[in-house]
Amino acid sequence: QCTNVPDVNEPVMTASLAANCASCHGTSGVSAGPATPGLGGMGKQYLSKVLADYQSGHRASTVMKRIAKGYSADEISRLAEFFSQQPFIAATQNTNATQVARGRDLHTQYCASCHTSGGKDVSLTGTRLAGQWKPYMQHTLKDYAAGRSQTNAKMADAMSLLYKAAGDNGIAALAEFYASNA
Amino acid sequence: VLMSGISTRSWGANANVVIVGGGTGGATAAKYLKLADPSINITLIEKNPSYYTCYMSNEVLSGERTLDSLQFGYDALKKRGITVVQAEVTAIDATARVVKTTAGNFSYDRCIVAPGIDYRYETVAGYSATVAEQIPHAWKAGPQTTLLRSQLEAMPNGGTFVLVAPPNPYRCPPAPYERASQVANYFKKYKPNSKVIILDPKTSFTKQPLFEEAWMKLYGYGSNNALIEWVAGADKGVVSLDAATKSVTTVGGQTLSAGVLNLIPAQKAGALAFTAGLTDASGWCPVGFASFESTLYENIHVIGDACIANPLPKSGFAANSEAKACALAVAALLNGREPGRTSFSNGCYSIVGDGYAMSIVALYRLSADRQIIETIPNSGGTSPIAASDEDHLIDVQYAYSWYNNFTRDVFL
Ligand SMILES: Cc1cc2nc3c(=O)[nH]c(=O)nc-3n(C[C@H](O)[C@H](O)[C@H](O)COP(=O)(O)OP(=O)(O)OC[C@H]3O[C@@H](n4cnc5c(N)ncnc54)[C@H](O)[C@@H]3O)c2cc1C
Numbered sequence: 001q002c003t004n005v006p007d008v009n010e011p012v013m014t015a016s017l018a019a020n021c022a023s024c025h026g027t028s029g030v031s032a033g034p035a036t037p038g039l040g041g042m043g044k045q046y047l048s049k050v051l052a053d054y055q056s057g058h059r060a061s062t063v064m065k066r067i068a069k070g071y072s073a074d075e076i077s078r079l080a081e082f083f084s085q086q087p088f089i090a091a092t093q094n095t096n097a098t099q100v101a102r103g104r105d106l107h108t109q110y111c112a113s114c115h116t117s118g119g120k121d122v123s124l125t126g127t128r129l130a131g132q133w134k135p136y137m138q139h140t141l142k143d144y145a146a147g148r149s150q151t152n153a154k155m156a157d158a159m160s161l162l163y164k165a166a167g168d169n170g171i172a173a174l175a176e177f178y179a180s181n182a
Numbered sequence: 183v184l185m186s187g188i189s190t191r192s193w194g195a196n197a198n199v200v201i202v203g204g205g206t207g208g209a210t211a212a213k214y215l216k217l218a219d220p221s222i223n224i225t226l227i228e229k230n231p232s233y234y235t236c237y238m239s240n241e242v243l244s245g246e247r248t249l250d251s252l253q254f255g256y257d258a259l260k261k262r263g264i265t266v267v268q269a270e271v272t273a274i275d276a277t278a279r280v281v282k283t284t285a286g287n288f289s290y291d292r293c294i295v296a297p298g299i300d301y302r303y304e305t306v307a308g309y310s311a312t313v314a315e316q317i318p319h320a321w322k323a324g325p326q327t328t329l330l331r332s333q334l335e336a337m338p339n340g341g342t343f344v345l346v347a348p349p350n351p352y353r354c355p356p357a358p359y360e361r362a363s364q365v366a367n368y369f370k371k372y373k374p375n376s377k378v379i380i381l382d383p384k385t386s387f388t389k390q391p392l393f394e395e396a397w398m399k400l401y402g403y404g405s406n407n408a409l410i411e412w413v414a415g416a417d418k419g420v421v422s423l424d425a426a427t428k429s430v431t432t433v434g435g436q437t438l439s440a441g442v443l444n445l446i447p448a449q450k451a452g453a454l455a456f457t458a459g460l461t462d463a464s465g466w467c468p469v470g471f472a473s474f475e476s477t478l479y480e481n482i483h484v485i486g487d488a489c490i491a492n493p494l495p496k497s498g499f500a501a502n503s504e505a506k507a508c509a510l511a512v513a514a515l516l517n518g519r520e521p522g523r524t525s526f527s528n529g530c531y532s533i534v535g536d537g538y539a540m541s542i543v544a545l546y547r548l549s550a551d552r553q554i555i556e557t558i559p560n561s562g563g564t565s566p567i568a569a570s571d572e573d574h575l576i577d578v579q580y581a582y583s584w585y586n587n588f589t590r591d592v593f594l
Contacts, residue, residue, distance in 0.1 A: 070545035070561030
């Protein structure tokens with residue numbers, strides 16, 4: 001039976017929270033690009049951490065800090081759960097074979113121990129790199145390389161070694177490799 | 183006493199929902215209602231065979247895009263099992279629960295109305311729907327957008343583009359200023375002796391510091407040979423228009439002639455909202471926020487630009503957000519449940535020059551007592567002043583991503 005008195009402690013529905021992310025990330029978090037990342041198929045913990053890192057500024061962003069700050073820890077956890085259950089659909093993008101090959105080498109050397117299966121497997125990190133939109137990947141990698149985004153010590157080490165060895169071109173090559181979804 | 187409008191009958195499966203207007207709000211409502219409860223029969227009634235998005239239409243004016251690239255049809259919604267009828271809605275009988283159209287009558291259990299906006303031509307002597315076919319406002323994307331573009335193309339180098347900004351409240355607060363920027367960008371490249379003058383009855387506008395920062399960087403704003411000049415004040419409101427000389431006269435008695443004139447008139451809810459008796463003295467539609475049900479008629483919900491949803495602005499982003507909340511609420515009501523608490527957001531990217539865009543976002547939720555839409559504290563806001571060139575550059579990519587994802591979210 002319904003009553004006239006609304007429950008003031010009732011949380012905002014997850015479906016309603018998530019529907020608002022779709023306006024930028026695409027329905028169910030499947031992004032048509034050319035830049036905004038898709039959200040589906042990532043680990044729940046990873047998504048929660050990212051949103052918390054946006055809130056605190058540990059992770060650089062253009063808009064996500066302003067957005068993430070609008071959600072409680074409970075809402076973030078429900079959003080993370082929701083998107084972790086949506087499919088990841090790899091973005092189809094044009095890539096340059098030479099750069100892809102170079103990116104593959106760098107990936108194998110610096111990143112493959114955690115981002116397994118060419119960045120397709122989310123099991124160790126919760127994040128999916130392969131098939132993500134290239135401009136986003138390039139931008140987020142630069143943020144790590146420049147220290148604007150913070151991450152766990154080991155990944156930070158890997159990033160700084162990579163950047164010392166290969167510079168901006170190395171980042172571009174990595175983004176190209178992930179874009180090839182190979 | 184009403185229980186948030188739950189009717190005494192519980193409809194459950196196979197309830198009929200008629201949605202009026204297949205624009206941003208209506209199309210989103212149709213899709214998200216189907217997603218929320220596939221058993222509901224949904225009929226979407228739209229007078230045009232396809233829709234041209236206003237968003238990104240300023241890029242048609244600068245020549246960056248064609249009007250065709252803004253066109254969306256209804257086949258994908260049909261594939262979802264939504265009945266799409268091309269017809270004009272002429273009346274709504276709220277007692278009999280029937281929507282009357284040029285293609286017959288449609289009964290509903292609940293009706294969602296999203297007719298967009300109409301213009302208060304009467305506030306400017308000499309302006310009318312007919313004159314607007316010659317002096318386009320282009321505030322709905324379509325033939326007027328193409329006409330305005332061709333007038334800009336025909337204008338000689340050294341001409342003046344006068345953009346008359348509308349008074350509040352109006353569709354898409356940043357759009358006049360984005361338009362001015364886009365046209366200035368076109369002039370900068372192809373007609374550098376020309377100028378954009380914004381004639382504005384308002385003394386401030388949204389994202390103003392960001393626009394002005396960009397105009398200074400890109401268009402010499404504030405200098406002697408600025409490509410954009412903003413002429414603002416209550417005395418700058420336009421009271422009359424002379425179509426033959428393309429000139430306007432302000433409250434203050436100043437007369438300004440234009441090479442190309444773009445007069446964006448004051449606005450009100452779409453005509454059908456008036457016919458159906460859904461408007462109040464303000465010319466917009468009052469609603470309760472738990473389900474966007476009209477406070478004037480039961481079982482009719484109003485979303486998008488036509489409704490009063492303060493603090494949400496009249497934008498496509500907001501219309502889409504309201505539509506999703508309304509769809510969840512209507513699905514609940516038709517299943518005999520009290521609607522849950524909803525959230526809302528608004529966001530807007532403005533592309534103001536080559537490789538230069540900026541954003542604003544705002545987050546809202548239904549208040550705990552279900553009475554108002556409240557802004558979520560400490561969230562939202564604009565891109566920072568003095569953001570890096572790189573951030574402005576990638577914001578263009580994010581703006582196009584928004585367009586691609588958003589239009590798919592609405593129409594696909
Ligand atoms: C230049 C410009 C730029 C903009 N840029 C942005 C932007 O970047 N981001 C953003 O979020 N918003 C933007 N907007 C605003 C956005 O376009 C509107 O806020 C949005 O379209 C409102 O949606 P709506 O559903 O209320 O109305 P609309 O989208 O206008 O839909 C109304 C629909 O109802 C139909 N209709 C009306 N009456 C009847 C009837 N009697 N019978 C049948 N059908 C009927 C109409 O044909 C129309 O398809 C911009 C607007 C302009 C003018």
